[in-house]
Amino acid sequence: xGMGRITxxxxxxxxxxxxxxxxxxxxxxxxxxxxxxxxxxxxxxxDYILPRFALKTGRRFDPEMAADLSLAAGQGAPFAQRGxxxxxxxxxxxxxxxxxxxxxxxxxxxQNTISTFAPETGDPYGPVVIxxxxxxxxxxxxxxxxxxxxxxxxTRCHKVSPEDRSSIGSTPSFMAMRALPDWAARxxxxxxxxxxxxxxxxxxxxxxxxxxxxxxxxxxxxTLDEVDNLLAYVQSVAPADLGAEIQHQ
Ligand code: HEC
Numbered sequence: 001x002g003m004g005r006i007t008x009x010x011x012x013x014x015x016x017x018x019x020x021x022x023x024x025x026x027x028x029x030x031x032x033x034x035x036x037x038x039x040x041x042x043x044x045x046x047d048y049i050l051p052r053f054a055l056k057t058g059r060r061f062d063p064e065m066a067a068d069l070s071l072a073a074g075q076g077a078p079f080a081q082r083g084x085x086x087x088x089x090x091x092x093x094x095x096x097x098x099x100x101x102x103x104x105x106x107x108x109x110x111q112n113t114i115s116t117f118a119p120e121t122g123d124p125y126g127p128v129v130i131x132x133x134x135x136x137x138x139x140x141x142x143x144x145x146x147x148x149x150x151x152x153x154x155t156r157c158h159k160v161s162p163e164d165r166s167s168i169g170s171t172p173s174f175m176a177m178r179a180l181p182d183w184a185a186r187x188x189x190x191x192x193x194x195x196x197x198x199x200x201x202x203x204x205x206x207x208x209x210x211x212x213x214x215x216x217x218x219x220x221x222x223t224l225d226e227v228d229n230l231l232a233y234v235q236s237v238a239p240a241d242l243g244a245e246i247q248h249q
Contacts, residue, residue: 030058032098033065037072040087045080045125048117053104059097068098077185078128079105080114086128106182127181138184139231146233149226150174153200156217161237179239187234191222202227
């Protein structure tokens with residue numbers, strides 16, 4: 001075969017090689033580190049849920065890694081309750097694998113998995129009884145001020161109170177989101193969840209907007225105080241009745 005043919009062959013091989021190695025592009029770590037209250041481990045809960053999570057998502061806990069997330073009593077987004085103790089999850093880094101574990105813990109599947117674990121001794125882990133968490137005033141802030149923040153900056157898309165008639169129908173209302181078992185985790189991180197980062201920033205936390213993709217609606221800048229007040233307001237919102245209770249079975 002002539003030179004031209006060989007060059008063409010080499011070009012094709014190179015092309016195939018490029019297409020066959022998308023690995024570099026999606027090299028997101030599939031493992032995460034974690035710190036946790038010892039009881040969660042000695043009770044057997046972690047040994048029970050971690051393999052199930054790994055099976056579902058291909059993401060694994062690596063005991064050798066520094067903590068990307070922490071599971072502890074009385075902190076973070078509540079994911080389980082044993083007796084009077086409420087365990088919460090806190091993300092410590094932006095690890096994708098850890099974020100998936102957090103989301104799984106707070107999801108219906110995760111909650112059901114936790115509830116099916118039967119420890120050899122002691123109480124079972126139940127889903128968090130949301131009313132009790134609310135009584136503990138999980139978020140502290142100025143509720144009327146938080147309502148004003150919501151009415152000023154969120155009603156463009158969300159219905160933020162039962163009286164609010166201004167928002168668009170397809171976006172979840174605050175009352176509907178408030179009824180989800182993981183409402184706290186969603187509201188704590190809403191500014192990092194799409195579509196918000198495209199137009200909304202929290203002072204001192206958010207990265208600057210991408211200069212090549214400026215916001216298409218008037219940008220919103222919130223202070224941390226405003227976010228605290230917003231969270232206190234959302235906590236005070238009566239959850240919508242979404243029919244059958246999903247977290248108790
Ligand atoms: C420009 C429209 C718009 C504005 C303004 C807006 N949101 Fe949203 N928000 C959305 C949309 C759309 C979704 C649904 C995203 C989805 O389902 O993936 C959403 C989802 C959410 C969620 C659930 C996030 C998740 O992924 O679980 C929370 C919490 C939230 N918004 C809070 C707020 C708060 C608080 C404000 C005001 C400070 C606000 N939003 C302002 C459009 C908006």
